[in-house]
Amino acid sequence: xxxxxxxxxxxxxxxxxxxxxxxxxxxxxxxxxxxxxxxxxxxxxxxxxxxxxxxxxxxxxxxxxxxxxxxxxxxxxxxxxxxxxxxxxxxxxxxxxxxxxxxxxxxxxxxxxxxxxxxxxxxxxxxxxxxxxxxxxxxxxxxxxxxxxxxxxxxxxxxxxxxxxxxxxxx
Ligand SMILES: *[C@@H]1O[C@H](CO)[C@@H](O)[C@H](O)[C@H]1NC(C)=O
Numbered sequence: 604x605x606x607x608x609x610x611x612x613x614x615x616x617x618x619x620x621x622x623x624x625x626x627x628x629x630x631x632x633x634x635x636x637x638x639x640x641x642x643x644x645x646x647x648x649x650x651x652x653x654x655x656x657x658x659x660x661x662x663x664x665x666x667x668x669x670x671x672x673x674x675x676x677x678x679x680x681x682x683x684x685x686x687x688x689x690x691x692x693x694x695x696x697x698x699x700x701x702x703x704x705x706x707x708x709x710x711x712x713x714x715x716x717x718x719x720x721x722x723x724x725x726x727x728x729x730x731x732x733x734x735x736x737x738x739x740x741x742x743x744x745x746x747x748x749x750x751x752x753x754x755x756x757x758x759x760x761x762x763x764x765x766x767x768x769x770x771x772x773x774x
Contacts, residue, residue: 611642701729733760
């Protein structure tokens, strides 16, 4: 059990290939693969315990600041896409090629003002548009939830819609 957790942390902490980890821990790649999945599933089960909607109506970072309050009282955080290096089969590599960063996944993350991750959607191709990934996150049964009247701040890669306010261009 401990070994499985150690292997999992080693992989996600240092981005090490299963093959390399296998030789380090004297295990086959299949075993490493299985251990990784077991621990990943266990961690995902913690979601309900660890991740909660903030229970105050307005984040204190906004309420405490007269520059922001009351204008942004319904803002609950910020969201953006970020690119992670991806190793994918040659046949689908083109779709994962992003404009700036090589072969990547485009990962959407929503955070609160005290820098806690509220939602992450991984797996989209690096070439996918931010606003299209946000639509996907919002349409999934267990995807990103934004309460009626609340919204996130986002950059110009997103469009203004319910739940998301972007920059006013040129200002
Ligand atoms: C906002 O003010 C309250 C009450 O003074 C304080 O407890 C809280 O830590 C403050 N939050 C921030 C982010 O400054």
